[in-house]
Amino acid sequence: MPEITREQVEHLARLAHIRMTEEELDAMSGDLEQILEHVSQVQAVAGEDVAPTSHPIPLENVFRADEPTGMLTQDQALDQAPDAEDGMFKVPAILDGE
Template identity: 60%
Template sequence: MSEINREAVAHLARLAHIEMTDAELDRMAGELDVIVDSIKSVQEAAGDDVPATSHPIPLTNVFREDVVGETLTNEQALSGAPDSADGRFKVPAILDEE
C-alpha cells in the first residue's frame, strides 16, 4: 500500500497554504511515494552490524595556537583613510542623530 496518497498531499498543501491543482496533487503524491519507498530500501540495506553515521569518514577539527602576529599601529591603520578624527575612522552619518 502506498505511504503517500493524494489526500495526504492535499492535507499538507492546505496546512502549508499552497494551492495545488488536481493534476499537481496526483503528480506530487506519486513523486513523494517514490521518495518514501527509496528511503525504505536504504533503511533495509543497513543491518544491525552497520553503525549509523553522518559522514563516510571521521571528521576532526584542526586547531592552531592563537598567536598575535604583526599588527598595524593606529597611525598605520588610519593612513589610507579619507578622513579620521580622534584616532578613529570618520564616516558620513547615516542617521539624523547626534
C-alpha cells in the same frame, strides 16, 4: 508500505507555505512514495551492526593555530577614516548627555 496520498502532500505543502499546482501535487505524491520506498530498502539492508550516519565519510574539524599576523599600525588603521581624533575613530554621538 502506506501510500502517500495527494491530500497528505497538499497538507505538507500548506504547512511549508509552498504553493503547488494540481499537477505538482499529484506528481509529488508519487515522488515521495518512491523516496520512502528507497529509504525502507536501505533500512532493510542495514543490520544492527551498521551505525546510523549522516555522512558516508567521517568528518572532523581542522583548525589552524589562531596567531595574529599582518596587523595594521594605528596610523594605517586611521588613514582612511572620515574623522579621527587623538588616535581614535571619531563618530557622531548617538546618546544625549553620555
